[in-house]
Amino acid sequence: MSTAETAKPELPDPQEVAKTYAEVAQRASKLLHEHVKRQAARGITPPEDELGIAQAFMDMMAKLLANPYKLAQAQMNLVWDYFSLWQHSTMRFMGMSGAPVAAPAKEDKRFKDQEWQDHFLFDFIKQSYLISARHIHDVVGGVEGLDEISRKKVNFFTRQYIDALSPSNFALTNPEVFRETVKSHGQNLVKGLNNLLRDVEEGDGQLRVRMTDTSAFECGKNVATTPGKVVFQNDLIQLLHYTPTTTDVLKRPLLIVPPWINKYYILDLREKNSLIKWAVEQGHTVFVMSWVNPDEKLAEKGFDDYVKEGVVAAVDAIEKQTGEKEINAAAYCLGGTLLATTLAYMAAKKDKRIASATFFTTLTDFSQPGELGVFIDEGQVTSLEKKMAERGYLEGSEMANTFNLLRSNDLVWSFVVNNYLMGKDPFPFDLLYWNSDSTRMPAKMHSYYLRNMYMKNALVQPGGIEIDGVKIDLGKIKVPCYFISTIEDHIAPWKSTYLGAQVFGGPVRFVLGGSGHIAGIVNPPSANKYGYWTNPTKALPESSEDWLAGASQNPGSWWTDWQAWVTAHDDAKVPARDPLKGTLKVLEDAPGSFVKARLDKAPKAA
Template sequence: MADEKKPTQGNEEAGTFKLPDPAELGRSMADIAERSQRIVGEWLKRQAEEGLASPDPLNISRAFMEMTARLMANPAKLVQAQIGFWQDYMSLWQNTARRMMGMDTAPVISADPKDRRFKDDAWKDNEVFDFIKQSYLLSARFVQDVVTQVDGLDAPTAQKVDFYARQFIDAMSPSNFLLTNPEVLRKTAETGGENLIKGLNNLLADLERGRGNLRIKMTDMEAFRLGENIAVTPGKVVYQNDLMQLIQYTPTTEKVLKRPLLIVPPWINKYYILDLRPRNSFVRWAVSQGHTVFIVSWVNPDANLAEKGFDDYMREGVLDALSAIEAATGETAVNAIGYCLGGTLLGSTLAWMAADGDDRIRSATFFVTLMDFRESGELNVFIDEEQLKMLEEKMSKRGYLEGSDMATTFNMLRANDLIWSFVVNNYLMGNDPFPFDLLYWNSDSTRMPARMHSFYLRNMYQENRLAQPGGISLAGTPIDLRRVKAPAYFLSTREDHIAPWKSTYRGTHLLGGPCRFVLAASGHIAGVVNPPDGGKYSHWINTDLPEEPEDWFHGATEIAGSWWPDWQRWITGLDKRQVKARAPGDGKLQPVEDAPGSYVKVLLS
């Protein structure tokens, strides 16, 4: 019977073990077997159609072979590290034995208090799980010490070795396995293994969504509807072309600033990161502060747009938006914001406009934007020549890069938070993911046109040509960031793993106009989407701009709360003039459809 219970020997935490219903278990396993067979068959068929993948698509083996050769050339360091590791391990054995005899002992190594993998009390209170945890932490430290102290490796190889060593360390955490995770064992005892059956079904569902590739479900995808409970700020699409829709938002004040505000988001993800919920919507807040807000909503491209290049995103994105704003409001002077890749496009466009004598953008704000890519963080791990060639070959067959491929890359940068925590929650605990607007947006990825993406990765990340005067030409014109004279506001975030703040800071020394640099706490998204009413993350300001970012930080003052009011004071300080509020449709452009528009609703195949 499903409700029968019997005591579990030696399981004080679980107390009782619930027996599964044999008939239900049999039906579940039969269904799992049938689905598994179908998934594997479909995956093999697709692999055959697309050609065999490289056995080493991330080009890892060469880096680790070089590291091994360096280690063998100087084995003394390795031997010394091994001796230290075994000494610590013996101390752990002795301490564990003392604990089992009832004696108090200090841990040989402690987990970071912020490490949520070991938050369960059993990792500390139970001698066995404490031993497992400390064994893992000692092993992780040993591996990390070995790979980071190898002499003679060039910087890219050392970075790759370090990155993938950490991926291995994270994957081998005892929290990721049934028999070494106390929470999972407790849940298994309480449910009679139903959590594992549910977790296996969750795993199969994710494989089905990814057509054989694992696409982890991070949130309840049915809990959110664009235009209903996210991306709900009222507005209209007033212009569209092949690459974008332009949304104009409905004013909420009687007077608005004379200069309209154009926001250029990245096209790696969708624009509504700046309009998630009313309480954390930068768009809604900017409208309430008296801005006539326009935002670009990029299309989710397919093979028909394979030949769209970076200069097409400039012409059909920023430049067409400026012309549409003039038609809608009669204004030729605008303030502009660029977010991440959208900021790189904005900076490039400003340099192109400077060469053409076009000064319609009177101020520029750059959210977490790279212009100097020489130290662009761990994304460089994925952009060596071998991987780029393989990526370009893959894109040439489809005409685009799948959004899921980009999402996987970004998730690997924070594997514990964005991969392994969901493996434990969804597959081992058998839980459904919690509804979370930010993770819904994070899962709503977009494709990259082949020509544009290849240009971006090679010219920006690999060769850092944007920082070189005349290093890049757009629409046949060489561009130079030093010719950009418009006032610029740089907002970066201290824990950014995508656009490291010390690299974004260097943009202040590339532009030719006055710059202000502000550093927010937290990361690439949370540090930006930080409303004043939230009472969260602080920010740092320093009006001086020394050459080195560390010098800037040492002279900076920390201010509690959001950076949004600081930006508003800066932008209104440039031009305070106001006019009567302008609603969508008041000018020469007639609304096409209600915000959020149709382009943002195009999903991945």
């Protein structure tokens, strides 16, 4: 056989092609039929502008057109950049080289394929897009006279629009997709359509982009595998007591409070990066709260209940299990907001059982919430409350979609390209398995949280909120506190978490980790990545900029810094505590049944 013959691309298997087309046709027909039925049942009405996007952009256009000179100047700058690009591309076509007019950021993975640089046509497409994107964003972001809320909405949704129109998201302008289309005779697009229809089916008519192969993981088998027992349970939580691996343990047990909008096992994904396993190995008696995935039966559970039936109930159970009157507590993200509230509640009641508190990427001052604030105003919260009133809860996928939009290129469009244009199945990835394992929020609790924390910023106001009739004042919290935030956090911006850390009445150690909301926290010492900043001053400077200016960067993981901090306050040891020998009855093995309830999987038939 000649070299030319072997180089020919193989034609697709006709039977495989026929099978794929049949699946696509069947799915498309079914989905179209179901969509028509839903529209007929609901009545076709124009969608409301729940996010206030249309009004924000109308205000922006009015302000923009009011300054025609500035608009004309921006247009001339755009024309000049395009002229420079034509000149650059002509030179490249003729075999000459030159500096690009526009280049993607180093961390931009959309243009990683070498053809974006090597082929002058794809290079032209890429630079043309980057020039347009930059000018659109600069013009929109530079409009004068907009109120702050409208400005944030316009900037955020302009970025979403710009990201959506990236040439990497289209088959003919993405060199990697183009090659695959030619190679497979278009079968990648057919398979991609099949993947798209599958995701719409699994989303019950809504597109739910699959990020990973969820069948590759199972809690207790290859994620959330640290040995332990469930020793307490009520309507809201299961309390996990982990099996010790050291002969002696620290006298004070450690309670971990995860956010109620995510599953706790982000801190126990794999053995090599499990904070829970590592803490056990350092001699902590570790207890973790595992939140229930609520349904309509828990619609009336409020923030008070999450304090009393959540954190306080866990503290009570730990005291019964170990006999200890003092514990250390640590909490992640919204779990930290809840822990701070509980500490102030306990301080008002003279309850001193939590002797130290650690907060991972936690907001207590919500005056500067970052881009999440785009989704929280009176109109949007009112609309959300109407939906929650119908169901009794906020669907977990709705919250997950909001978080995904904050990093749309990484968490939306990269999967659109892989799944629907390349026609590939998503890669098994434990972090994305956890990310897709969404949880619901009870209607009463979530409404209270949005209105009192984000909208009113009442938590940092002395007496701004009440829990079971007790006025909450974070300034009354006198126990030592450790705040770890991350420099690239897009959910709890570190400068905002710094504002909240200043409100506490006791000694506070503030540490700034590298990377973002997840990677910066789940950063084991063995990885030796990112590093962290510390400032030796005992009192926190007034501004976060001053704190950072006086801080020094340390290599490795903040975990070791935290261990030194927590043991410096009390390093007394006692014999290891086996969950099987505690006073509480063992209910089941860790990770427990609460964490295994997934919303994206139908229950198995008996």
